[in-house]
Structures are given as structure tokens and as C-alpha cells.
Amino acid sequence: MHRSLTGAPAAAVHHGGDLRGAAQRFGIPRERWLDLSTGINPCPYPVTMPPPDVWQRLPDDDDGLAEIAARHFAAESALPLAGSQAAIRTLPFLLPPGRVAIADLTYGEYAPAFARAGHAVRRFHYRSAPLPPPDAAAPLPFPLDGEDPASLPPDIDYLVVVNPNNPTTHRIPVATLLHWRTALAARGGLLIVDEAFIDATPEASVASACGAPGLLVLRSIGKFFGLAGIRAGFALGPRALLEHLRLELGAWSVGGPARHAVRQALEDAAWHAATRARLSVDSRALRQQLARHGLAARVAPLFAWAPHPDAAGWHARLAGQGIWTRLFDAPATSAGGLPSLRFGLPADGAAAARLDAALRAAART
Incomplete structure (x- = not known):
């Protein structure tokens, strides 16, 4: 068993979901954000309380x-x-x-x-x-x-x-x-x-x-x-x-x-089947929505990924409207040498409409 721990502590790895930091950076109260920065199902399994x-x-x-x-x-x-x-x-x-x-x-x-x-x-x-x-x-x-x-x-x-x-x-x-x-x-x-x-x-x-x-x-x-x-x-x-x-x-x-x-x-096999069907529909709808506003994206069932030369600009313009996405700002070969954005799924029609309005405004800027 290898147990060597040497050197200075490593820096923390950045993840999505840091709404506190987003609120401080953009001056928008935390409760007013639409968080699309993670790939977490926005319609979770309905757990009951344990004994x-x-x-x-x-x-x-x-x-x-x-x-x-x-x-x-x-x-x-x-x-x-x-x-x-x-x-x-x-x-x-x-x-x-x-x-x-x-x-x-x-x-x-x-x-x-x-x-x-x-x-x-x-x-x-x-x-x-x-x-x-x-x-x-x-x-x-x-x-x-x-x-x-x-x-x-x-x-x-x-x-x-x-x-x-x-x-x-x-x-x-x-x-x-x-x-x-x-x-x-x-x-x-x-x-x-x-x-x-x-x-x-x-x-x-x-x-x-x-x-x-x-x-x-x-x-x-x-x-x-x-x-x-x-x-x-x-x-x-x-x-x-x-x-x-x-x-x-x-x-x-x-x-x-x-x-x-x-x-x-x-x-809960019935929930699994219904959720798979819903995620398939929702992810394709998200890809089409992004494409309408100039962001070509690939999708997994829980998120969309869009490489773009101005990914940082899109990220900032959406954040200015309270839409939080995940920015990968270091160009990568896997992204065709571009920075990129990840969008989680909107939870419902109201969230999708809010994202659509924000994308429209961001595309005009």
C-alpha cells in the first residue's frame, strides 16, 4: 500500500454550484439566481423521511x-x-x-x-x-x-x-x-x-x-x-x-x-424509467435552445456543453442576469482548442423561459 504524502497542500479544485461566490462577484442576491452550473437532476427523487x-x-x-x-x-x-x-x-x-x-x-x-x-x-x-x-x-x-x-x-x-x-x-x-x-x-x-x-x-x-x-x-x-x-x-x-x-x-x-x-x-424502477424519458426530452430541448442563440452544444442527458471562442463573455453576460453556468476558461484540445461552457437542465418551463430571455439578451450584447 502506497501512503506517501509530501509537499504543500494542493489547491482546491473548482466545481460548479458556488452561488455564494457568484452573488458576491455580481452583486445579485443568492435567492435571485438560476443555478445551471452543475449536472445535477433539477427534479430529484422524492425521498421520504426515515424512521x-x-x-x-x-x-x-x-x-x-x-x-x-x-x-x-x-x-x-x-x-x-x-x-x-x-x-x-x-x-x-x-x-x-x-x-x-x-x-x-x-x-x-x-x-x-x-x-x-x-x-x-x-x-x-x-x-x-x-x-x-x-x-x-x-x-x-x-x-x-x-x-x-x-x-x-x-x-x-x-x-x-x-x-x-x-x-x-x-x-x-x-x-x-x-x-x-x-x-x-x-x-x-x-x-x-x-x-x-x-x-x-x-x-x-x-x-x-x-x-x-x-x-x-x-x-x-x-x-x-x-x-x-x-x-x-x-x-x-x-x-x-x-x-x-x-x-x-x-x-x-x-x-x-x-x-x-x-x-x-x-x-423505484418506475421513477427510473420516467426520469430517463424526461431527461432525454429535456436535454435535446436545451441543445436546440442554445443553438437558436448561436451556441452549438453537445448534450449528455443531464447537461449541455458548448465550446465557444467567447465562452468567458457568454458566462459573464448570463451571470449579469442571474444565470449561473460553469465556465471552463482554459482552452483544451478536447474542446477544439477553445474555452467552453456547461449548462445544467432548467427545472421547468419557467426556468427555461428565463434562460431563453437571458440568452437572447446575451447574444445581442
Whole structure:
């Protein structure tokens, strides 16, 4: 087990949702903002209150939640987590030091977590046109610095893939991911697939292969279910690896009220089906709305991503009207060398109308 912690503390990674900072910066009271800066479902699962004793007793780690999750995700085994963030921060220290490939534009916690644990981080990029194509549902090729999509560089020990990628929405086919798992397992490596946004398209998941060596999948309850505040998620993978992670995280990693909420959410198949249908419609409507105002966007079921030369200007003009988006201001190869914006889904017709008016005004400026 690798446990080297050296150097100065790393800077905090920026995420969406910082409404307090937005309110201070733009002088608009917090309650007047429309927050579209995250990819969290704006219509969350309707959790009921837990029984009173859940608030008083310690969480029961053997309450069957792991088994419920394994069945729901079609995985061999599951480990409940205090959000997938717990695994992202801990896992790199459980792996022998090596070389890890991480996309140049993806969820920002992975690279610093692996670097802190002493791994060498290598960046790859998603091949994409400067302005995304209109058919945002189709997967695009995934080169590692130009290699064939089905191959891996021989010097890579670990590969992190967020699928679909946040924020670029790129998706990697199941067959390609399984090919990479086989190649990495043969060299004693690991493929880590973050499926935080996969729930709306479960057929694209590799969770069913998680019993095989060389594969770890992370799933979130915060995105599709809209329950980010309870901080719950799961690791899916070989039992031995999950046991190492469990021992490192310790007991009671997920609180009793959160376990109650997650059990309800995972077992409500009717809500899953209705939500998938709604998200498909809403995400396509958001893409069309952005296109009408000059922002070509790709969509995942929970957000839209728009590279644009003036992404920072759009971000500021919308913020001046109380619309908070997520700005990725560093040009990235995966974004065609451009900065970009991410838009979460409006919760209802009123929110969509407010966004439309703000986009119209921003386009005129």
C-alpha cells in the first residue's frame, strides 16, 4: 500500500454550484439566481423521511444496501461510499506508483488525487471538431495522443475514463472499454470508469464486467437521482479491491439517513424509467435552445456543453442576469482548442423561459 504524502497542500479544485461566490462577484442576491452550473437532476427523487431511530443509532453497514446496489447496477459486488469523491481521493494511495492517463478536460479531482499519491499523470484528449456536430448522441473517437482508439500506450498503468465525460459529453463504447480493461489487467494495471452520468443510459455501462480484474467503476447518487446533498455513491469492482478500499475508508462511511434515501431511490424502477424519458426530452430541448442563440452544444442527458471562442463573455453576460453556468476558461484540445461552457437542465418551463430571455439578451450584447 502506497501512503506517501509530501509537499504543500494542493489547491482546491473548482466545481460548479458556488452561488455564494457568484452573488458576491455580481452583486445579485443568492435567492435571485438560476443555478445551471452543475449536472445535477433539477427534479430529484422524492425521498421520504426515515424512521426517527435512524437519526439516533449508528449506521448499519450490513443492512443490505450493498446487495441492493449490486443488483441495481448489475454488478458482482458494490461498496457504499460517501459519494464517489471518497474513492477518488483514497484509491490512488492504494495503488503502486505508476503512470495514469487522464483526459485534458474532465472531472477535475482525478489528476491532483493521483499526483498527490506519487503517480505520473499523462493527459490525453478527445478528438472533436471546434464546434460540436449536431448529432450529439453519437460517440466520437477517443485517441490517446493520436493512437488507435482500440489500443493503449504500453507505458500506461492506469486509465481514468469519465463516461460520458464531464463536461465534453464524449462516450466510449462498451467494447472499447472492455478491450482496455483486458490490456491493463494483463500488465497489472487498472481501468477506472467514472459512470456518474450513465444512469440515464444504463446500456452504456460496464458495471456488469466489474467482477473481472483490472476494472473499477464508480457510480453516483447525486446526479441522476438529484440527491447530491446526501453524499452517497458506490464503487463496483473485484471483491478484493473493494475490501481494501472498505478497510481504508473505515466503518460508517455512509450515514443512516443517506442509506435510507439511497435504498428508496434504487428500488423505484418506475421513477427510473420516467426520469430517463424526461431527461432525454429535456436535454435535446436545451441543445436546440442554445443553438437558436448561436451556441452549438453537445448534450449528455443531464447537461449541455458548448465550446465557444467567447465562452468567458457568454458566462459573464448570463451571470449579469442571474444565470449561473460553469465556465471552463482554459482552452483544451478536447474542446477544439477553445474555452467552453456547461449548462445544467432548467427545472421547468419557467426556468427555461428565463434562460431563453437571458440568452437572447446575451447574444445581442
